[in-house]
Amino acid sequence: MINIDLLFLKELFLFIFIFTVSILVIVLPIILFREWIISLFRRPLFKRQLQQKKQRDGIPKEVQREVWRRDEHRCVECGSQKNLEFDHIIPISKGGSNTARNIQLLCEECNRKKSNRI
Numbered sequence: 001m002i003n004i005d006l007l008f009l010k011e012l013f014l015f016i017f018i019f020t021v022s023i024l025v026i027v028l029p030i031i032l033f034r035e036w037i038i039s040l041f042r043r044p045l046f047k048r049q050l051q052q053k054k055q056r057d058g059i060p061k062e063v064q065r066e067v068w069r070r071d072e073h074r075c076v077e078c079g080s081q082k083n084l085e086f087d088h089i090i091p092i093s094k095g096g097s098n099t100a101r102n103i104q105l106l107c108e109e110c111n112r113k114k115s116n117r118i
């Protein structure tokens with residue numbers, strides 16, 4: 001009788017031990033790296049790049065061609081023909097649309113200046 005009880009206790013202890021260890025292995029890294037993981041997704045640069053990519057992908061080809069022609073292959077601010085980018089006059093995030101009326105050509109430099117203003 002005593003032997004059986006001891007065996008049972010041993011197994012129970014082993015079970016609790018393994019259970020605790022496996023929970024620690026899963027939970028500890030989450031607690032330790034939580035701030036780091038959250039900060040990764042909150043990085044403003046990361047967010048801005050994602051938003052810019054979304055905006056660029058959303059402009060239909062024919063709208064791009066129309067804007068390209070209308071703005072005569074130049075930055076509408078300074079007239080530069082280098083590093084041109086499509087720019088939403090009203091950003092998509094603020095309710096702007098993907099139509100030619102809301103898109104203009106800007107060089108990289110003017111685009112950065114503009115996004116700093118916003």
Ligand SMILES: [Zn+2]
Pocket residue numbers: 075076077078079080106107108109110111
């Ligand atoms: Zn420019």
